[in-house]
Amino acid sequence: MEIVYVYTRKRSEFGRPCNFSDWPTQVTVDIPPDPSLASDFVLKNPVNSSVQHTSDMAEHEVNTEHVEVQSRGINHVEGGWPKDIDSQELEPTVRYRKKVEKEENYINTIVHLGTLMEHCVKQNNAINIYERYFGEEEVEEMDDEPPSAKTIQILRAGQSPWPTHFFLYVLLSKRDPKVTKRTATHLCWHPDSSRKLAVAYSCLEFQQSTSDMSLDSYIWDLENPNKPELVIKPSSPLVCLEYNPKDSHMLLGGCYNGQMAYWDTRKGVQPVEVSTVEVSHRDPVYGAIWLQSKTGTECFSASTDGQVLWWDIRKLSEPTETLVLDITRKGLLENALGATALEFEHTM
Template sequence: MYCVLAQNKNGAICFLLSLNMDIQYVYTKKRNQLGRPTNFSDRPAEILAEIIPNLNLLQEFIYRDPVEIGVQNSIQLSEHEVNTIRYNTESKGINHTEGGWPKDVNIQEQDQINRFRKKIEKDEFYLNSLYRLIHDLEIDIKQNNAIDIHQIYFQNKIDDYDEPFNIKTINLYTYNSNINQMANHISWQPDGQRKIAVSYCNFDFNPIIINTIDSLVWDIENPNKPELILKPNSSLSTVEFNQKDTYQILAGCLNGQVCIFDLRKGNTPVEQSLIEYSHRETVRNALWLQSKTGTEFFSAAADGKIYWWDTKKMNQPVDKLVLDLEKKERSQYASAITKLEYDSSIPTKFMVGTEAGRIVLCTRKAKIDAERINVIYPGHSGPIYSIQRHPFFHKTFLSIGDWTLRIWSEEIRDDYIFSTKPSKYYLTDAQWCPGRPGVFISSTTEGSIHVWDLLFKQDQPALTVKLSEEAIACLSFQEQGRYIACGTKNGNVTLMELSDSLCILDRNEKQLVATMFDRETRRTHLLETRSRFKHDKQIRTITLRSEEELNEEISQSTEQFWSIINKEKKKLQDYLKQFEQELNLKEN
């Protein structure tokens, strides 16, 4: 490209621009419009300033690698809006009367109607038309009976696990004021499963944080804004929807109180227990009980007490149980409770997880606290964070307490029937899948969830998903088992959808899982019986010894003991003599 300046005869300045000698364009302008003329002259180059390179600045230079730049290459589209003419509608009533009758037939007279019907039924044209209609109708009915368009015919296509296990994220629920506040419990609304209630509470001791943390109710279709912000007097540690009145939410507080929220009456508690009759520690769990009225529930806290309540009378609890495992009948010996488990199919039984790692099976039939504690399972080496009965086999339950997940049977009291390998990270929660009996999901402090399929793999998870950089605090399955909500330590709630291979029941799976649990139960029972037999045999062997043998062993052990004592005395005496001799030599 080059340019040329020239002046023509009329005094106009011409500017010639040429691009690659192919495109030329001439700009013409009068000389008097250019101002004062400029005289150009040649002169040698002059150095006005010289900047010497500074090698020290090179060390502060940071190379930008890689260099990324965004480029938008999408098509720009225009938009045009048009308002159509408004159509005015009007509602009117109509009087419907039975029609199709001839004018000479009065429909108010039943005799005339019967005579006309008999006349029509004898007409040959009527009979032929009726025969054709019945034939077509019969074909349609047979088709409807043969094929159900609403039935899923290929739901058992995962017999050979052709479809890979998969979990995809649907929504992420975040609220600005609850950032870095742990979402520690999630509950699904029973009616329609379209809402979730999330409690936010920090169990970590921090004397600086004294403000109450709000809890939230989300519509799963709207992750941008919570549907309702619950304003409790103290931060909520647990929430639970009522199965009969789906607008009621049961909540346990950080200060030990329990309260009831009603979504129809605002975001503040409509009922709340008196603090002098409430727990003395944080409420770890509060669950609704199976009752005709749907107003009964019970709660447990770290003070080792379980209270039964009725929403009609929240002044004080209806009943109380002190979890004294040593049965010393003193409240100071009560074990701190971390988890409650209740299944409505077994209304008289419930399970308790303690801070010492033991699992306790209790009943409500007895009147004395000592009789209410039935079975104590050894549990884990850390606090129990999750207990859940199997939704298909109620005598089987799982527990989370340390680096392992264990599956127990009520028939085996001293040992578990299945356990995962110790994980590198601490486990925080676990849930059975409501759709498939052999699938359960566990979460870790690493921020991952592990999907286990007992029919596919038993030594390692079938699928591991990295969900967050923070620890996952809680899990909650939807009733159908298609969706699962996960709450993290930084306050985020993630909704995920499981693939069909993880939530659709196979036709033989229930029987296979039941056979597996029965086999493991029998195996553990045999091992337990064998170890008990060995222990009893050793005791019997000791008791069958004669008194002479026992006396002889006692005398031998006594002689050995005194011989050792005498040797030590002699060593001490020799040392003292040597010490005295050295002192005498120094004095002389």
């Protein structure tokens, strides 16, 4: 049963203005407060509410025409024939061949292909492709000895009491004072004195570092070789360490994780500033050199990631300049060659 309600209104009532009048106050609903519900009240701060301000849109659906698609394959046995010639018929194909053979382009093409074919035939006649030219070579058995390194003691030549003789005497052996031994990866002499030596220690073998391995590097005094004069504490093991030639209190270090840092021996064992990982090298820093600048704060570094970065220690948050060692000169890091040594000619 369909229920229909028809609302009718006289035409004379259309557009009639509203007639408002005063009306006394009337209480429609009176709900007294319930103190027992106060414990259930939860104060929300802040209160989030959403409002939709977009305009109303209508949605229409249309059925398009149905299109049937079918995939077919073809066996191409003999090609190059025009559409009006059936390759299975003998007479049309012979007639078309005679027509093509009379063209000038056909003759030039056959002559060119004949020269290439003659060259290949002569090669086959001159070389026996089935002959075995190289016999079985005897493979020499080589003993796979594990790599080893010897600790070389530091020697200094001094003048003896005899004027015509010199002698060598051992000053000290720069061994790692920690229990877990590491390799001395870099040495740097003090620029003002031959008594002090900065040594960087790290383990360059991939994933061979243990949790108890120390990160420290040291500054040694040759007059007191029993213990290091100063301990340098980096955030990552140092691969290279360089004195500043203008200020002997400043040291520049390249870390195993690619970061750059510098120390001031007057301020303690912690680095003064360290570069961020995002702008540093991606591989260990194998070379770091101070530049001959007026400020004495500029340097540059190289790594096996294929980059040479210029730095100013007053702002290690980002390098001042970047050079990608791409031999194609396109600046592509994936084509760059890694650097394991670094040198700078300041007279150029």
